[in-house]
Amino acid sequence: MIELTGFDKRFNPGSVNEVHALRGLDxxxxxxxxxxxxxxxxxxxxxxxxxxxxxxxxxLGRVSIAGRDVTQAQEHQRAxxxxxxxxxxxxxxxxxxxxxxxxxxxxxxxxxxxxxLGLDRARRQEFRARVQSLEMGLEDRLDNAIGSLSGGxxxxxxxxxxxxxxxxVLLLDExxxxxxxxxxxxxLKLTSQFVAERGLTTLMVTHSxxxxxxxxxxxxxxxxxxxxxxxxxARKRRLTVxxxxxxxxxxxxxxxxxxxxxxxxxxxxx
Numbered sequence: 491m492i493e494l495t496g497f498d499k500r501f502n503p504g505s506v507n508e509v510h511a512l513r514g515l516d517x518x519x520x521x522x523x524x525x526x527x528x529x530x531x532x533x534x535x536x537x538x539x540x541x542x543x544x545x546x547x548x549x550l551g552r553v554s555i556a557g558r559d560v561t562q563a564q565e566h567q568r569a570x571x572x573x574x575x576x577x578x579x580x581x582x583x584x585x586x587x588x589x590x591x592x593x594x595x596x597x598x599x600x601x602x603x604x605x606x607l608g609l610d611r612a613r614r615q616e617f618r619a620r621v622q623s624l625e626m627g628l629e630d631r632l633d634n635a636i637g638s639l640s641g642g643x644x645x646x647x648x649x650x651x652x653x654x655x656x657x658x659v660l661l662l663d664e665x666x667x668x669x670x671x672x673x674x675x676x677x678l679k680l681t682s683q684f685v686a687e688r689g690l691t692t693l694m695v696t697h698s699x700x701x702x703x704x705x706x707x708x709x710x711x712x713x714x715x716x717x718x719x720x721x722x723x724a725r726k727r728r729l730t731v732x733x734x735x736x737x738x739x740x741x742x743x744x745x746x747x748x749x750x751x752x753x754x755x756x757x758x759x760x
Contacts, residue, residue: 497517524692543565575648575652589617593620
């Protein structure tokens with residue numbers, strides 16, 4: 491379903507602000523797989539999602555989705571394949587528009603531009619049923635501005651909007667990190683439900699080791715723009731949160747040793 495081959499990306503190349511974000515990354519994700527992504531800050535987790543979404547083209551390498559080479563395709567050209575939910579609950583919606591209007595816009599995502607019926611009675615009934623499935627009591631508030639809702643309510647609606655047209659790929663970028671525990675639990679429950687019901691190929695970035703182990707059927711760990719661990723379902727079942735934290739501690743120790751070595755070289759040769 492998703493294939494990244496030798497994907498390499500530098501930002502601000504040749505400047506003092508150069509960042510080598512992805513380093514010849516190879517990743518294959520099968521159709522229907524739910525992959526959680528963990529890693530240290532700056533390891534390339536969100537950059538990986540951006541690469542799949544089409545926010546930029548690689549300097550080297552290629553990416554394909556559902557057998558289609560999308561290496562040079564821009565984000566809007568992948569809208570029929572990819573949907574995304576961000577960390578900020580206030581992204582991905584139009585605050586001043588109603589719940590029903592936002593859902594209507596989402597239903598048109600990735601479809602050819604042609605005259606269509608607006609929010610008729612049948613559409614509103616369809617949206618009411620979909621919103622009722624969120625179990626947040628919003629089905630009788632379809633005319634409320636979406637910007638007036640709480641973060642948890644809005645993120646649940648954003649998730650619903652992302653999966654309305656059953657995209658081939660769903661990208662989740664720490665989509666519960668900004669929510670209170672109760673809201674986060676409900677959004678995670680909905681996430682598992684939607685992914686399972688629709689068989690969505692899913693990449694989910696998380697800082698929660700517990701989420702990484704409990705959700706999905708595969709976990710990858712990134713470091714310095716590469717995948718350094720690829721953990722299948724069987725191994726996930728045997729791992730604990732402490733095991734993952736120990737791996738992060740090893741990475742931090744290795745980085746410190748590297749920094750110390752560089753400092754010694756500077757003192758010796760500068």
